[in-house]
Amino acid sequence: xxxxxxxxAEAIVAVFxxxxxxxxxxxxxxxxxxxxxxxxxDALRTIPLVIVSRIRRTADPQVLLMQALALYASFLGAAWLxxxxxxxEPWGLVRLAIPAGMAMLGLILEDAYAxxxxxxxxxxxxxxxxxxxxxxxxxxxxxxxxxDLAVPNWIAAYGCAISLLLSSAVRMLFPPATxxxxxxxxxADWLKQSGGSLGNPEGSIGxxxxxxxxxxxxxxxxxxxxxxxxxxx
Amino acid sequence: xxxxxSLGQFEQLVLTAILTLREDAYGVTIHSKVxxxxxxxxxxxxxxxxxLDRLEDKGLVASWMSDPTPERGGxxxxxxxxxALGERALQESAVTAKRIWDVIAEVWGxxxxxxxxxxxxxxxG
Numbered sequence: 001x002x003x004x005x006x007x008x009a010e011a012i013v014a015v016f017x018x019x020x021x022x023x024x025x026x027x028x029x030x031x032x033x034x035x036x037x038x039x040x041x042d043a044l045r046t047i048p049l050v051i052v053s054r055i056r057r058t059a060d061p062q063v064l065l066m067q068a069l070a071l072y073a074s075f076l077g078a079a080w081l082x083x084x085x086x087x088x089e090p091w092g093l094v095r096l097a098i099p100a101g102m103a104m105l106g107l108i109l110e111d112a113y114a115x116x117x118x119x120x121x122x123x124x125x126x127x128x129x130x131x132x133x134x135x136x137x138x139x140x141x142x143x144x145x146x147x148d149l150a151v152p153n154w155i156a157a158y159g160c161a162i163s164l165l166l167s168s169a170v171r172m173l174f175p176p177a178t179x180x181x182x183x184x185x186x187x188a189d190w191l192k193q194s195g196g197s198l199g200n201p202e203g204s205i206g207x208x209x210x211x212x213x214x215x216x217x218x219x220x221x222x223x224x225x226x227x228x229x230x231x232x233x
Numbered sequence: 234x235x236x237x238x239s240l241g242q243f244e245q246l247v248l249t250a251i252l253t254l255r256e257d258a259y260g261v262t263i264h265s266k267v268x269x270x271x272x273x274x275x276x277x278x279x280x281x282x283x284x285l286d287r288l289e290d291k292g293l294v295a296s297w298m299s300d301p302t303p304e305r306g307g308x309x310x311x312x313x314x315x316x317a318l319g320e321r322a323l324q325e326s327a328v329t330a331k332r333i334w335d336v337i338a339e340v341w342g343x344x345x346x347x348x349x350x351x352x353x354x355x356x357x358g
């Protein structure tokens with residue numbers, strides 16, 4: 001007699017487990033199966049930690065900082081171009097951070113849920129597109145539930161367009177860990193430290209990322225200073 | 234030769250489990266072994282995955298996929314083995330633990346150490 005989770009339950013759990021570790025996690029959960037309730041509870045307790053671990057492996061803090069800057073600067077630039085008065089509104093600068101934050105979340109999740117191995121150059125843009133989809137969806141939800149938190153339509157549209165370009169550029173320069181060549185049993189940390197791809201001299205990407213991250217922080221501070229002055233004046 | 238990072242307590246437990254399980258070290262077996270070593274604390278399967286990923290990133294363990302088996306719904310296992318760096322890190326941890334034990338036994342007396350030794354013997358037996 002078959003003793004295991006139902007196909008539907010397994011299919012639901014499979015959706016939430018990142019593809020890179022789906023096979024072993026689903027297999028382990030199947031092996032531990034004793035009842036439907038136990039399986040559900042086991043999956044609920046296991047999947048969040050699996051996702052967190054996958055995010056830790058695929059996310060690079062320096063690149064994330066650059067992405068955050070690119071996204072926030074895009075929405076800030078859009079506000080500057082389309083509706084400068086918005087920047088001096090109460091919580092205007094914070095409201096701009098909401099779509100940028102949602103887009104960041106989309107990027108992080110896209111990397112965590114990407115299938116391991118090489119991806120085409122076109123698919124590099126998939127993360128930003130998903131992120132911006134999330135940003136627009138969040139704006140739509142705010143418009144219905146709490147319009148005070150939403151940013152004006154034109155700022156959202158221009159911000160998304162600019163950030164799609166900037167964010168894709170950052171991803172092309174510094175591809176996510178899942179895009180790099182993976183040798184058998186090469187620890188992900190070593191790949192991160194060595195720059196990952198075979199053509200790069202060891203560590204040179206790390207230096208470039210470090211410099212780019214410092215430049216990103218300086219630019220972010222300048223933007224905030226300019227925005228503060230605009231808000232005061 | 235690369236020097237291994239110092240290990241956290243949970244990492245030590247996971248490495249010990251992999252060491253004892255040898256060829257049969259994968260998610261489920263590592264989890265039950267760690268649960269046995271960490272009793273009475275409860276350990277979640279997710280915490281095992283997080284630690285295994287971290288240990289692999291540090292180069293302390295290596296993993297490979299085994300053949301699919303029917304009891305797992307036709308899915309493969311991710312098996313783990315200790316790398317040389319992992320063995321050294323575990324040895325260093327064991328030596329440090331032994332040193333701590335010796336100092337404590339010296340300060341609190343041999344009688345106390347004997348009592349604890351007996352209690353551990355009962356738990357293990």
